[in-house]
Amino acid sequence: MSDLDNLEKSSRRSAIISLIGILIFITSLLFASYNLFNSNKELRIVKAELKRSSDSLNRQKEAIAELKNRITGLKLDEQQLNQYLISLIESTQANQGNTLADGEKVDWSSIKKTIINLPSGKRKLALTIALLTTWKQIPFELGKNTPKSSFDSPGYIQYVLKQAGINITRNNTEPLSVTIMKRYKKVDNPLPGDLIFYKGQIGSFGFFYLGPGTANGQGTAIGTLQAAFPLGIYDTINVNTEYFPFIGYYRVEYD
Incomplete structure (x- = not known):
């Protein structure tokens, strides 16, 4: 090639x-x-x-x-x-x-501030309902538990708690106040919305605790006792007497 x-x-x-x-x-x-x-x-x-x-x-x-x-x-x-x-x-x-709370040394301004600034929840709702019913000046009547007519003390507590979503069923074998006290734990330092109970002449009765009151009393509270004490806000220094001895504070678990 x-x-x-x-x-x-x-x-x-x-x-x-x-x-x-x-x-x-x-x-x-x-x-x-x-x-x-x-x-x-x-x-x-x-x-x-x-x-x-x-x-x-x-x-x-x-x-x-x-x-x-x-x-x-x-x-x-x-x-x-x-x-x-x-x-x-x-x-x-x-x-x-x-005079609001009917006490001489009640720091009402501080109590108001505490209630207003409470965090949202059932505790504050209960106090709001309590304040609303108090404004209506509902009279006392034994055995009643409705704002349409009247309240007795445990009936009022039962009503307010129910509106806040807490149901307390009445036990016909014992007073309603006893049922309520059995349900909640006794405490030494109450919070606004907790309960204060006293021994009455017919049965025990209670209030919703709002805040401190006059020294030697159990604080400022909202509730009713008898005809002479219609639904209102009271300094418990005027409640705790030899006729109505103090039983204790009870912690309500709202949330």
Whole structure:
């Protein structure tokens, strides 16, 4: 074979190899372009998903902020309601010529502040209901437990607790006051909304504790005792006597 033939064969091989290289390059370029296209498509999908997630997160943040504002508003409304009820009671008793809590050394301003600033819950609800019924000046009547007519002491406690979601079933074999005292634990340091019980001439009776009262008394309380003590707010220094000895404080587990 002549040198010319060898040169032609060598040239053809080089051409074929070059063509194959070009085809491989073009194929690689097309494959890379395809991958880049898919990557851009996936990137757009990811970006769109991230935007939807971001929009959803922003909406959730806005909803949470709105909920917080509503909760704050509800708390303010609750505080304003307590303040309004207390103002009504103060006005009512003043018009009747009575000193609120009927005590000489009751820090009523501090008690009001404590009640108004109590955290939301059944305890505060019970005190709100107690304040509302007190403003209505409901009379005392033995065996009664409804604001439509009258209350006795344990009947009033049963009514208020029921409105706050705590049911106390009357046991016909024992006085209601005994049933209530059996249900709750005796404590030394009461909280607003806990109970104070005394031994009565007919049966035991109790009040809702509001806060401190005159020294040597059991505090300022809300409730009723007898016809001479209709539903109202009293300093218990005027209750605890040899006729009505103090039994104790009882912790009401509201929540």
